[in-house]
Amino acid sequence: MLVVDTSAFVSLAVGDVLGVFVDDFQVVTTEAVLEELEATATDDDRHGDAASRVLDCVDEFETVACSGEPFVTSRIDTGEASCVAAVREVGAAFLVTDDFRALPELQEVVDADVALSLLVLRALVDRGALAEAEATAAFDCIAAGRDWLEAPIYRYASQLFD
Amino acid sequence: MSTKRVNFRLPEELVTHADVAAEVTHKNRTEILIEALRQYLEEKESEEHFREAVVERYFDDQIEFDTLKEIIGRQDAEAIRASRAVLDRGDDLVEKLSDL
Numbered sequence: 001m002l003v004v005d006t007s008a009f010v011s012l013a014v015g016d017v018l019g020v021f022v023d024d025f026q027v028v029t030t031e032a033v034l035e036e037l038e039a040t041a042t043d044d045d046r047h048g049d050a051a052s053r054v055l056d057c058v059d060e061f062e063t064v065a066c067s068g069e070p071f072v073t074s075r076i077d078t079g080e081a082s083c084v085a086a087v088r089e090v091g092a093a094f095l096v097t098d099d100f101r102a103l104p105e106l107q108e109v110v111d112a113d114v115a116l117s118l119l120v121l122r123a124l125v126d127r128g129a130l131a132e133a134e135a136t137a138a139f140d141c142i143a144a145g146r147d148w149l150e151a152p153i154y155r156y157a158s159q160l161f162d
Numbered sequence: 163m164s165t166k167r168v169n170f171r172l173p174e175e176l177v178t179h180a181d182v183a184a185e186v187t188h189k190n191r192t193e194i195l196i197e198a199l200r201q202y203l204e205e206k207e208s209e210e211h212f213r214e215a216v217v218e219r220y221f222d223d224q225i226e227f228d229t230l231k232e233i234i235g236r237q238d239a240e241a242i243r244a245s246r247a248v249l250d251r252g253d254d255l256v257e258k259l260s261d262l
Contacts, residue, residue, distance in 0.1 A: 116248060153246075156246065
């Protein structure tokens with residue numbers, strides 16, 4: 001079971017692998033994440049489109065109502081904090097996030113491994129749900145247009161797709 | 163604050179300018195140069211392409227974490243370090259994900 005936050009959902013939708021992902025894994029998220037996706041879906045850009053697509057398949061994953069208030073910090077937002085609480089509630093093995101800035105603090109408070117969406121891509125290949133070329137194409141889409149902190153991370157990660 | 167002696171050549175007119183600035187501000191030449199360098203680095207380090215290049219050097223093991231932290235700040239440096247650690251564990255994490 002994976003708990004997935006807003007950033008990871010948007011990445012997987014941008015990479016056009018959302019359908020495969022929710023089919024292949026038992027995915028859980030929170031009401032707070034859905035609210036964030038609803039807000040993002042109003043943006044007229046690729047992230048807005050991606051958020052809409054996640055909301056369109058809301059029946060394909062489980063949503064829990066969890067308050068993550070104790071875990072909110074300057075870097076952990078409401079959605080992520082609710083996911084920390086959800087991991088504890090459902091006993092998930094992983095929290096999947098693409099919020100690199102929140103990663104150190106999330107790792108401190110979450111009772112599970114923290115994974116990035118690009119690692120999910122690799123796992124989908126290993127599980128036979130995605131072809132190597134599809135995963136690489138998805139990675140390239142997800143990695144595009146990143147800021148000064150994230151772009152080097154994706155370049156470092158690209159070795160996983162070589 | 164520890165210091166390090168450095169030797170470098172400067173264009174003569176810059177040295178003259180620095181000496182005039184030192185006289186006018188009642189500082190010495192070294193203080194003027196230190197102040198100018200601090201200001202330059204502060205401006206440079208706030209530029210995104212500069213910060214990105216510094217992060218790349220960390221990933222290439224050309225600079226240590228402490229240097230990264232001094233330039234881009236503690237929180238962002240910790241985010242970079244944590245991301246790298248997750249990716250370095252990538253094979254293990256992918257295996258665990260695959261086994262779910």
